[in-house]
Amino acid sequence: MKTFTWDISQDSTETTTINAKTVAFGDGYEQAVSFGINPNRKTWQCSKTDTKAVIDEIYRFLIGTKGVEAFNFQPIKSEPIIKVRLDGDVTRNQEGGDAWKISFALKQVF
Template identity: 40%
Template sequence: MKTFTYDIGIQATGSTDNDVVIVQFGDGYAQRQSKGLAPRLEHWQASKVGSKATIDEVKAFLDAHTVTPFLWRVTSDEPLRKYIAKDISRSPQGGAKWTLSWTMQQVLA
């Protein structure tokens, strides 16, 4: 399994999805239960600015990992986790600079 090693800077934003089953009763009472073995998975909105060659290289990596997961860690002191790439887009910023934006969705397998 390949590891995502590109610098994405500090502008990445992470969120956690909590997969919970809720049974709501008519009197306002609700029961909640975690769904599955890993009910909390992260996803990260990320972007990178660089030359067209750099952006093309990162995009090729992400395009190759929309189904097959890759390893990535948020910070150097956190464990590697499995992610897939989603919602990949790129745009020219003028001159020789391009921006690449994508979502990294945590997966278990």
């Protein structure tokens, strides 16, 4: 399995979605249950600013997965590696000179 080896920007964000179902019975009574084998899923909104050569490497890596191939990702070095796939668009733009920025979203898979 491929591994995403580049550091991402500190302004990248992680969201954890908890899949739970709640049934309301009336008079304020509810029953809640987690749904699925893996009820917690992480998503990442990532960005990185670097030279065009580095941004192009990241772009080729991401596009090469075609949005369906999972790969290893460790956004926070003190936390475990997770398996993710590309989720949506990849955006590249020139910030000025040889500085370029890439933005993309990743979704945890199991």
